[in-house]
Amino acid sequence: DIKKTEVVLEIGSGPGIITKELIKLAKKVVAIEYDARFVTHILQNYPDVEMIKGDAVKVEFPKFDKCVSNLPYSISSPIIMKLGKLNKFAVLMLQKEFALRLVAKPGEKNYSRLSLMANYFFAPEYIVSVPRTAFTPKPKVESAIVRLVPRLDRPKVKDEALFFKVTEALFIHKNQNTKKSFYNSRHYFEMDKETAKKFVLDIPHSDKKVKTLSLENVAEITDWVYDKLE
Known part of the structure; x- marks a missing residue:
C-alpha cells in the first residue's frame, strides 16, 4: 500500500x-x-x-x-x-x-x-x-x-479528554456493570461516596457489563457525564 x-x-x-x-x-x-x-x-x-x-x-x-x-x-x-x-x-x-x-x-x-x-x-x-x-x-x-x-466516522464527543478518562475509569472494573464500575472509579472525578451514589442513578447503560459496551455506548456515557458535570 x-x-x-x-x-x-x-x-x-x-x-x-x-x-x-x-x-x-x-x-x-x-x-x-x-x-x-x-x-x-x-x-x-x-x-x-x-x-x-x-x-x-x-x-x-x-x-x-x-x-x-x-x-x-x-x-x-x-x-x-x-x-x-x-x-x-x-x-x-x-x-x-x-x-x-x-x-x-x-x-x-x-x-x-x-x-x-x-x-x-x-x-x-x-x-x-x-x-x-x-x-x-x-x-x-x-x-x-x-x-x-x-476512522473518518468516529463518534463526536463533547470533550475528548473526558472520553479518555471515562474509558479508563470504566475499564478498570470491566467485569462490573456500568453503574458499579463508575461508582468504584469515583476518584477519577474527585467524588465522595455520597456524591457518586447519586450521580450514577440514571447513568446510561447502567446494567450493562463494561466489557460489553460499544464505542458508541461509551461516547454516550461520556456526553452524559459532561452534561452532569457542567
Missing part, C-alpha cells in the same frame, strides 16, 4: 531489515531509533534514510504519510495512541496477544480498554499471524501483523 509519493515513518529501524525494503517503495523513509549502534549502522548503509535518535514515545514525530513498525510490546499502546491522534495509517507487527486485544469486539474474551481506544481511532484489521520460527533468534512469543486505517 506504499506509494512512491509517500513519506514512511519506521519506528525502531534496528539493523535495517525492513528499512531497506521501504526505501524501494517510498519517496522517503524517516526512521526513529533509540539504539546508537543501529543509528550509525543505518546512516552508513542507507544514507538516504533520515534518522531520528530517541525514544519514539517521547520524540515529536516528523511529517509522514504512513507508518510501518515492528513494535516492542512495552511501547505498543502509547505509540498506537500517538498515531491515532495524528490520524495516520499504520502497518504494525505486534505481539500476537496484544494484537488480539487490539481487534477484539465488545463481549469477546480479549475485549478491553485497548480494543475500544483502537476502535475509536482506527478500523483495526488483523492481517496474519507470524510464528516464532520466522525470527532469528526465536522469541518466546508469537507475533501478528495488524493494519490500522484511520
Whole structure:
C-alpha cells in the first residue's frame, strides 16, 4: 500500500531489515531509533534514510504519510495512541496477544480498554499471524501483523479528554456493570461516596457489563457525564 509519493515513518529501524525494503517503495523513509549502534549502522548503509535518535514515545514525530513498525510490546499502546491522534495509517507487527486485544469486539474474551481506544481511532484489521520460527533468534512469543486505517466516522464527543478518562475509569472494573464500575472509579472525578451514589442513578447503560459496551455506548456515557458535570 506504499506509494512512491509517500513519506514512511519506521519506528525502531534496528539493523535495517525492513528499512531497506521501504526505501524501494517510498519517496522517503524517516526512521526513529533509540539504539546508537543501529543509528550509525543505518546512516552508513542507507544514507538516504533520515534518522531520528530517541525514544519514539517521547520524540515529536516528523511529517509522514504512513507508518510501518515492528513494535516492542512495552511501547505498543502509547505509540498506537500517538498515531491515532495524528490520524495516520499504520502497518504494525505486534505481539500476537496484544494484537488480539487490539481487534477484539465488545463481549469477546480479549475485549478491553485497548480494543475500544483502537476502535475509536482506527478500523483495526488483523492481517496474519507470524510464528516464532520466522525470527532469528526465536522469541518466546508469537507475533501478528495488524493494519490500522484511520476512522473518518468516529463518534463526536463533547470533550475528548473526558472520553479518555471515562474509558479508563470504566475499564478498570470491566467485569462490573456500568453503574458499579463508575461508582468504584469515583476518584477519577474527585467524588465522595455520597456524591457518586447519586450521580450514577440514571447513568446510561447502567446494567450493562463494561466489557460489553460499544464505542458508541461509551461516547454516550461520556456526553452524559459532561452534561452532569457542567
